[in-house]
Every structure is written in structure tokens, then in C-alpha cells.
Amino acid sequence: MSALKIKKGSSKHSAYNLRSSFGDEIQTHTLAILVDNEAGVLARVIGLFSGRGYNIDSLTVAEVDHDGHLSRITIVTTGTPQVIEQIKAQLGRIVPVHEVHDLTVDGPHVERELALLKVGGKGEKRVEALRLADIFRAHAVDSTLDSFTFQITGTPEKVDAFAELMRPLGLIEIARTGVAALSRG
């Protein structure tokens, strides 16, 4: 039946036309979530994102208050303004979630990420890698005769830029922590 020949996942044809009354430009937001540091809490947060089809660009988590058993989860996510609002409301109703902050709308904030990059090469390329690392204030934390491992911290964009420069110089592997973020002042 022709009526059923509808492309899978197509929302254009959907009669429900979900969220038509909201803006539909995709935004990136950084959320800081304070949670009880208990078993399964990260699974609850991740399960919420996968179960409801939300995006996770990056996620970091670690205990930040040992006595209060609190962990801080930083999530960078993308979506329409309506989806971002839903994500915050859905996070807020998870029982062990204490606070949800949208750093992107709360005001100025700083975001930092740490990355380790292993760059292999010899001769001029090796020297060039070291020179660029210096410009980016990356440190060599391990070196062999034919490789360096650099540690770089900065915004995700800075890490991206550094990685792009290292690629032609022999980038072998990269490990990134994801974003940690705090509001200013």
C-alpha cells in the first residue's frame, strides 16, 4: 500500500509534526548536573539520553564532594531549544539529581578539556610538532626516539585545532577527557 511507503525516521511526513511551534535551530548547551554519588546514577543519566533520543557530544563525571557523596556530571548536548528544555526537565526529575545548571544560559562560563595526543615521526616533522606544541602550550609528557605524547588543555576548539595540525605530522592516537565547565565569578 502506497500510504505506508514512508521513509523511515522521516519527520517531515509525520502528521504529529512534533514541536512545530518551537524554534528549530540546533543549539549546543553545556549542562552541569550535581548528583548523589551512588551506584547506577550515571546509567540513569545516560539511559535518559539514549532512551529519549537526545544527543551527547561529551560527558565527564567525577566525585566533587567526598563528604556529601556528590558527583558532578558535565554534559555537552545539542538540540532545538525545546529539546534542551526537555532534557533539563527530564534530568531534574531523576531522584538522585540535586541540581541541573545550563551553563550556556546561566551566563559566562569557562570550559576546559584535556587531551593526550601521540604523534610519531622523525626529522623535520618531529621538530615541527614540537614547535607547534610550544605555540599551543602543550607539554610533551612522554617521548621516544620516534614519537611524542603531548598533553594539551583548553577549549574543545583549541584541542580540535591542535589535533588538526598534528594530523599531517604523524598523529597516531588521541584521547580526550570531554569538557569540564564552571560558571565565572
Add this chain to the structure above:
Amino acid sequence: MTGHMTGAKMVVQALKDQGVDTVFGYPGGAVLPIYDEIFQQNEIRHILVRHEQGAVHAAEGYARSTGRPGVVLVTSGPGATNAVTGLTDALMDSIPLVVLTGQVPTFMIGSDAFQEADTVGITRPCTKHNWLVKDTDKLATILHEAFHVAKSGRPGPVLVDIPKDVQFASGNYVSGKKVPASQYKPKLKGDIELITKLVEAIEQSEKPILYTGGGVINSGTAASQLLRELVKGTNFPITSTLMGLGCYPASGNNWLGMLGMHGLYEANMAMHDCDLMINIGARFDDRITGRIDAFSPTSKKAHIDIDPSSINKVIHVDIPIIGDIAHVLDDVLNMWKARGRKTNTAAISKWWAQIDEWRSVKCLNYKNSKKTIKPQFALERLEELTRNRSDRYICTEVGQHQMWAAQFLGFEEPNQWMTSGGLGTMGYGFPASIGVQIAHPHALVINVAGEASWLMNMQEMGTAVQYNLPVKQFILNNERLGMVRQWQELLHGERYSHSWSDALPDFVKLADAFGAKGIMVSDPADLDDAILEMLSYDGPVLFDCLVEKHENCFPMIPSGEPHNKMLLGEAETGDAIGSSGAVLV
């Protein structure tokens, strides 16, 4: 009570502390210590079901008809996985449940032990919250917190997974009163500025409608009372979702009937044309809204809900009020009264004239028959013969019969209508009726069912007979999956793929085999006598009502259409569902 005791004893003690009188359950290896404690006391009654899914639905019936959390006790592994459908059902319909599952001992977790399942992992997305208890000293606190979370805010099911060694070990018990305050404290009072905006809108509206839902019932009887006061004071028309039936009496003057896909014409038309929509404890479900971009295009929308994530999830609203319905309605009423009880009476009486025009369409009309029992007729007679019973509780299964029951039965009070709304769980109604009857031993409890749904949990006949529960199983038997058949007719060229059963049991003999009473009726002339026989029998009755096999449920908003494009009957069904509607459920 405090003191040193085993984990198993703590479970029973915590239930007593929480005022629990009934537990629905099924024993197994990993909960034996708890069952041993249950054996040695008489305060808590344990109802032995025949399948764990039945236990959860029974607890849902108990919870919905009493307003108190239902409690379930099942074993590890299959006991827990069988509970998953009920948990999901309760989560979708916001029903407070506390489900206790046994687990293999802590030192065996992760070893693929016999009857081990990752219960907290499996049930994480289908509970409001869950816990795995690894330390007996923490058990009591977690159990009390479990009740708190299940009941507070938007209610829902919670699960506590208790390994067997934790049940055997001893620890310190703390009573509910001594447990430290929970950090889970949903907001109850609404924002006063937004409430003021709502009151102003009430004063000015020319074409208002109250769109109420299950949240009113969950908020408690006070919310229903306040809602009735608001309707009486303002003379606003009121409609309700499937979940909210009973929050305003069906006999009330301002009642428009249920709205939505199979709702009443007048309710849906009023939703479409209104200028002020006040959503009270409903959630703009897709059964209600139909096509979103054509949903009530000209109205200002207010939404009162205790769950912030319900606000602006599907429909953008102008006045979002986060809070408990009873608290918010109280503030709304007080402010509205203090400002002089104003409404736009002239405009509203014009609005009522319009509504009366829609009412005159008589959308529930159907073609009756002298030869075969029409399902609508069966429900009309059931209504007529039972409406005087103020202690009447109705459960349903899922499908056409459910929609007809919502259309043709009238509910005067909250908590007397138990149906699976969000999840649409076939097999819900029978065990739910058992839970209701346990909570209200002398009440008239009827489960309006289809034969296919009913068979999904028919094993609970054993439970009904064992506890001599006079539940009336009112089966509208069309030998079809009626709703599936209806959609196949409308959407799939009348190709009835697997929507009927070639091997139905003889329901009278089936009742007999279980030790219950069976009644079969097929002639409309015999219907009243058969219903009266069912009502007068003191025990479980299986009422096999053979009805018209090809009846379709109308009125109907075809998928993908807005409220004002309702189908009223067979004549209008040609090409009713467009290509974009076909993909929808």
C-alpha cells in the same frame, strides 16, 4: 519501632510502619526469608497471584482505587522480569507502587547465578527510581524512602532489589519517622504570578474549556472537589482524558464527556475552537492532540502539572504552572473569588449554545439490532443496571471495549475507573479488578473486557477463586482483536492479518473448570436477565457476551487529523487516513 533484626523481618516491619495492609506476590528462592516472616504474622495480608505480571496489575488496581501505594513481592530473575510490563504500565499512568524483588546473594551477583537478572538495570527505565540494597543496615531507610518517592510528586512505581544474604543478615532498623528527610521534595505550590495570569484569563475568556486528566485523581479527592467548585463557579465546560474520568461527575451539567481519538464530538470540537484551554493534570498525549500543528489553533493554553517535564513537552503553553493540582486550584479559586468571581457570562452562554449544537449531533448513536448484541448496547444495559451503585468500580482491558466503556459508562467519583491508558496493556483489567476487590471487599467490581485481552492474564482466575473475590468479568466477545481489525479495515484494505482467534475456549466451561460461575448470552432479549444474574451471584463470574463481530468504534479522529475532522460513523470512513497518518500508531 527500632532495633536489631534480620533484613527479612525489616521488610515486614517497614511495610507495617508504612501502613501497608496487603501485599500481592509470588514466592521463589530469593525471597524465602521474607515469605518466612510473612508466615509468622497476621497484620499484612499476602495475596498469592498466579503470575508476577498479575501481581503488579493487581497492585495497580489496589493503588488506583484507594489512592495508597500498591505493594508487590516477587522473587529474583523471572519473578522480576515478569513484573516489567506492570512497572512500565504504572510508570506511564503515574501509579504509586512499591515492588520488592529478591536477588541472588551479593557475593554471587554478576556470576550468572541461577535466577539472577540485573533487575535494577532492567527496571531502571521503567521505574521512577530503584535501589539495589547491599547492606542490611541501609535496608530500612531505603524502604521508607521508596514509599516516599512512590507517593510524592508525580507518583510512580519504585523497585527495591534485596539480595538473599541481606535478608538473612541482621542490622539496625529505623522507623519511618526517624529516617532523615529525603532530598526528593517536588514543589507543591504554584507560582503566584502565573496563577494571577490564569485567573485573568478565566475572567476574560469567551470560549473556555477545562481539559482534565489523571493528575487530578492522583492529587487526591480534594483536587476533584476543588475542580467541581471551579466548574460550578465559572460554568466552564469540562472534558477529561481517559485517565481523568470521574474527577468531574458524568451526570454534571458541564460535562462534555471524554475527549481524544475516540472521545465525544462535542468535547473535541470544543477543544479545537476554544479560546482558553486549561489543562489540569493531563499531558497532551498523542491520543488527545491528534495532529499537533492543527491542535486547538486559536486558544491561549494554561497547563497545571506537578511534573516540570510535562510542560512544553509536546504543546507550547502560554501559562505553565508547576505544582500540585489541589494546591494550585485552591489558590486559583481563592484569587478568583477575591477578585469578584468574574467571568464573561454573555460570551460563555453563546459558547454553550454552540456546544449544545455539537451535542445535538449525538455522536454516540449506533445502529442497534434485535438479532445480535451490539457492544454499545451491552454497555448501555450494564450502565443502566448498575449506575445506582455508588460502590461500583470499573476496570477494563485494552481495545474497542475499553473505548466503548469510557463512552457509555458514567463515572461520578474519582478512583472508580481503572484502565491502562498510557501503555495500553492488554491483560491489565482482570488482575486490576482483583486488586480493587481486595481493597473494597463488598464493592461491585466489574472488568469490562475483550476476550483476547482477558485471555492474556486468565490464569488469575485461580486467584479470584482462591480468595472468593466476586469480580465480574464482563467479556464483550467478538472473537476478534477488535481494534486491530478496525484499523486493518480502515488502513490495510480489509486484510485481516491475524486479528481473530480460531480456537477460543468455551468460557462457561472455563469458569466451571476454575470453580467460578460462567454465563453466556447471545440474544439481546436475554441480556438484562443475564446481567442481573451476574450481579446477584456472590463469587467470581465469567460473563461471555457474544457481540457483533464487525462493529467499529466511533466517533474517531483518524490518525494525522485534527480534532474537527472526526469520523462519526461507517459512512465517512473511505480514505479517512492519509499517507501521513498511516505511519502513526
